[in-house]
Amino acid sequence: MLLKTALVQMDIAFGNPEVNYENASANIAEAVSSGADVILLPELWTTGYDFSYMKENPDEEASEAVTFLSEQARKHRVNLVAGSVAKKTDEGFFNTMLVFNRHGAFVREYSKAHLFRLMEEEKHLQEGNEGSLFKLEHGWAAGFICYDIRFPEWIRTHMLHPEHKPSVLYVVAEWPQPRIDQWRSLLIARAIENQCFVAACNRTGSDPNNTYGGHSIVISPLGKVIAEAGEAEDTILYADIETDDVHEIRENIPVLRDRRPELYRNE
Numbered sequence: 001m002l003l004k005t006a007l008v009q010m011d012i013a014f015g016n017p018e019v020n021y022e023n024a025s026a027n028i029a030e031a032v033s034s035g036a037d038v039i040l041l042p043e044l045w046t047t048g049y050d051f052s053y054m055k056e057n058p059d060e061e062a063s064e065a066v067t068f069l070s071e072q073a074r075k076h077r078v079n080l081v082a083g084s085v086a087k088k089t090d091e092g093f094f095n096t097m098l099v100f101n102r103h104g105a106f107v108r109e110y111s112k113a114h115l116f117r118l119m120e121e122e123k124h125l126q127e128g129n130e131g132s133l134f135k136l137e138h139g140w141a142a143g144f145i146c147y148d149i150r151f152p153e154w155i156r157t158h159m160l161h162p163e164h165k166p167s168v169l170y171v172v173a174e175w176p177q178p179r180i181d182q183w184r185s186l187l188i189a190r191a192i193e194n195q196c197f198v199a200a201c202n203r204t205g206s207d208p209n210n211t212y213g214g215h216s217i218v219i220s221p222l223g224k225v226i227a228e229a230g231e232a233e234d235t236i237l238y239a240d241i242e243t244d245d246v247h248e249i250r251e252n253i254p255v256l257r258d259r260r261p262e263l264y265r266n267e
């Protein structure tokens with residue numbers, strides 16, 4: 001199935017959801033007018049990494065974000081892999097991705113499993129413990145959040161599902177500029193080793209602690225860069241993804257079938 005994917009590479013106003021909701025809404029409307037089937041937003045797009053703001057103004061069970069996103073998806077009849085938001089629960093805050101289909105129905109949430117110490121996530125957030133497989137109209141996909149891409153074993157765990165092998169990995173991020181070469185290399189590697197499309201949406205701009213590096217990117221299952229945004233531009237990056245390509249590529253070089261799990265048990 002041919003899928004027009006739109007990655008909203010935007011700056012995020014630090015601790016200012018009002019501005020961020022407005023920007024997200026304008027970008028979603030623009031992507032829809034260009035024919036997008038699936039739209040991605042960046043990591044923690046409502047607040048940025050403003051932990052004080054999150055705690056003082058918690059989005060309980062992410063209900064504000066859920067209401068907004070469900071309404072946007074339904075109104076525009078578009079699938080949303082809606083970045084992540086700070087979700088307040090009885091156990092604390094999670095960095096949680098929210099996915100909705102064209103009917104505005106909630107499809108899946110995924111809370112970031114690997115917390116990034118360099119940005120003090122472990123001091124303020126809880127680790128997610130659930131996987132992230134979900135099904136949209138184009139078939140199975142999986143979602144990951146920023147630092148998660150450094151853990152190929154976590155992504156491979158999703159690829160090994162007996163029935164639901166994702167053809168697209170959606171990644172949402174606030175990845176700082178100084179490590180942007182690593183961002184690109186890690187994403188290209190994840191696409192090649194898992195023989196799937198990778199659509200990865202990063203933010204631009206700065207907060208008090210970091211400058212972010214853009215370079216949102218869409219990569220084919222052969223590791224070819226299909227589309228890539230620049231470092232500092234607020235833009236919507238579009239790419240046409242033919243999800244049916246994955247089957248032939250996996251048949252040609254059957255990496256998943258050729259695994260030797262009996263050799264890999266060293267932990």
Ligand SMILES: NC(=O)CCC(=O)C(=O)O
Nearest residue numbers: 116146147174175176179
């Ligand atoms: N927000 C994040 O998880 C950033 C991860 C990162 O910068 C890295 O180098 O990994």
